[in-house]
Amino acid sequence: MVWANRSVVTEFTLAGFSDGPDLQDVLLVVFLTMYLINLIGNVGMILLINREPRLHSPMYFFLSHLSLLDVSFSSSVIPKFLLSLLAGSRTISYAGCLTQFYFYVSFGTAESFLLAAMAYDRYVAICNPLRYTLVMSRALCLCLVASCYAAGALNSAVHTGAMLRLSFCASGILDHFYCEGKLLFALSCSDTSINNILMHVFASCIVITTSTATLLSYGRILATVLQTRSPGARHKAFSTCTSHLSVTLLFYGSVAFMYMRPGARRSAKLDKVASLFYTVVTPMLNPFIYSLRNQQVRDALSRVTRECHRHQGGF
Structure with missing residues (x-):
């Protein structure tokens, strides 16, 4: 009888950032610009x-x-939020919510491992340059990338599978701009202790393991750079390492803030800000920090641009 009197939630409402119509327009412009x-x-x-x-x-x-x-990471979250701002409808179906949850956890986990793999690649290139082509073979690179995607899919499958056992019969309002895991647990009328333990343990292991590997790699790189006699080479390496570390720590730090601190200390506003960094800001900055500051990439971009102009001139 108790269960019969409960209305089971089949869709959720994403509260977003504000109910003010003026602010909604500002949010639409800001988020659309960053996403583009x-x-x-x-x-x-x-x-x-x-x-x-x-x-x-x-x-x-x-x-x-x-x-x-x-x-992929941003696209699992931002288009739905932009659509809700445009259409004025903030609802998302139960299936759509779980699908969004699965993909953003999968892509976020894969990126954590990929950042560690990239740090290792730079460590081998700078600290063992003579063995670089031998160590970083095509087979190893493919294996590392495949492992990153596999780790993301496995981690996401575990949490999504655990989510499927939950019943949602309370208010369907999520105080966020996407279907965040711990907020879904709060709406459930089932026992979520297993889900919370899985989320905390898996997130802690992933963040600690990948961030430690990344920091150790860059630590060895900096130690090697300090022994370099050329001031120009030292400055270039320091500039590259600090910019890479800043973006990497921003990603790891925001994820750790979201999923590794006690639930009693959670704040909806701070959670949204942290989520904004690792779903929107960091993906937007990565092409500029990792690639466009690189001379080889700029040279390649110049060559492609000149080729395009020549082809247009031919017509």
Whole structure:
């Protein structure tokens, strides 16, 4: 009888950031602009790396997959939010919510592991340059990237499978701009202790493991750079490492803030800000930090631009 009197939730309402109509227009412009920059930058990098033979090396192979994950990660969340701002309807179906949850967890996890793989690639290139082509073989690069995607799919499958056992019969309002896991747990009328444990343990293991591997790699790189006698080479390496580390730590830090702190200390506003960084800001910045500051990428972009102008001139 108790269960019969409960209305089972079949859709959720994403509260977003504000109910004010004026602010909704501002949010639409801001999010659309950032998403378009993300798409243009990352898709452009994928096309450029695949087109230019001089960029067919392990570093750019990883960068192309980072761009692919950035686009996929943002696209699992942002288009739905933009559509809700345009249409004025904030509802998302139960199936749509779980689908969104699955893909953003999968792509986010894969990116965490890929950042660690990229740091290892730079460590081998700078600390063991004579063995670089031998160590970073095509087979190893393919294996590392495949492992990143597999880890993302496995982690996401575990959490989505655990989510399927939950019943949602409370209010269907999610105080977020996408279907965030811990907020879904709060709406459930089932026992979510297993889900919370899985989320905390898996997130902690992934963030600690991948961030430690990344920091160790860059630590060894910096130690090697400090022994370099050339001031120019030292400055260039420091500039590259600090910019890469800043974006990497921004990603890991925001994810850790979201999923590793106690539930009692959670704040809806802070959660939204943290989510904004790793779903929108970091993917938008990555093409500029990792690629466009690189001289080889700029040279390749100049060559492609000149070729396009020549072809247009021929017509």
